[in-house]
Amino acid sequence: MKVKRIILIGPPGGGKGTQAKQLEADYGITQLSTGDILREAISSGSELGEKVKDTIEGGNLVSDEVMIGLIKERLLANESRSGFILDGFPRTISQAKALNVFLAENEMDLDAVIEINVPDELLIERITGRFSCSNCGQGYHDTFNMPKVAGICDECGGTDFTRRKDDNEETVKNRLVAYNEQTSPLISFYRKIGILSVIDGNQDIKLVTKCIKEVLDA
Numbered sequence: 001m002k003v004k005r006i007i008l009i010g011p012p013g014g015g016k017g018t019q020a021k022q023l024e025a026d027y028g029i030t031q032l033s034t035g036d037i038l039r040e041a042i043s044s045g046s047e048l049g050e051k052v053k054d055t056i057e058g059g060n061l062v063s064d065e066v067m068i069g070l071i072k073e074r075l076l077a078n079e080s081r082s083g084f085i086l087d088g089f090p091r092t093i094s095q096a097k098a099l100n101v102f103l104a105e106n107e108m109d110l111d112a113v114i115e116i117n118v119p120d121e122l123l124i125e126r127i128t129g130r131f132s133c134s135n136c137g138q139g140y141h142d143t144f145n146m147p148k149v150a151g152i153c154d155e156c157g158g159t160d161f162t163r164r165k166d167d168n169e170e171t172v173k174n175r176l177v178a179y180n181e182q183t184s185p186l187i188s189f190y191r192k193i194g195i196l197s198v199i200d201g202n203q204d205i206k207l208v209t210k211c212i213k214e215v216l217d218a
């Protein structure tokens, strides 16, 4: 199968992580979630984690400098050779420009930039109902996406679940402002380059996946 390099853009709670995990399984490409990478840094107590903790817990964006350095390292790693799905990067025009330069220097083309479009008013409920498996990271939702057997992870059988510290109503409001002000301009940035596809994210999870795969397989 051809190497696929994809960017997912979408608001907090829009379904980027849910879809990226499915695409990772279906296409054998790596999900690079900058949010997950930063949260791992925080829980391991690393220097990076210390640096970004307050910013993330306040729902604000980490500096472009830190993020660009971090993603370049991941894109050069072996795990990205067979393709990648960027989930949560780029998030500003500066990040997008730096990514373009980096990809060109390394002779990597993007196959698609996919915007998962979800109206703001649905996002608070999506986020406040979210939880995930502590063992394998599989994401769930109290209403929309429960494990098949309550209390047991479908993927790994784990029985421990966690909720994110930034998943409260107050922080979500800041995250939405950050998205609308700093990230949504990327949509016209990529539309102008001619690689943007917009998917309706306000439909069943499996239907969203189907729409994304139609774009990728076209």
Ligand code: AP5
Binding pocket: 010, 011, 012, 013, 014, 015, 016, 017, 018, 019, 034, 035, 036, 038, 055, 056, 059, 060, 061, 062, 063, 067, 087, 088, 089, 090, 091, 095, 126, 127, 129, 130, 131, 139, 140, 141, 142, 144, 145, 175, 201, 202, 203, 204, 205, 208
């Ligand atoms: P990040 O972890 O990327 O958070 P986010 O963008 O706010 O997005 P989420 O992970 O909350 O949502 P998602 O789109 O993945 O939704 P999910 O699939 O889980 O970033 C966190 C923080 O890190 C940022 O605030 C910032 O501080 C920092 N950061 C990260 N990258 C950065 C960067 N590049 N620059 C600067 N700072 C950066 O779905 C949500 C819920 O809804 C789940 O429960 C799911 O089961 C459910 N769901 C999913 N799809 C559907 C559907 N179709 N119908 C019903 N329910 C659904």
Ligand code: MG
Binding pocket: 016, 017, 018, 033, 035
């Ligand atoms: Mg996510």
Ligand code: ZN
Binding pocket: 133, 134, 135, 136, 137, 138, 153, 154, 155, 156, 157, 158
């Ligand atoms: Zn699990």
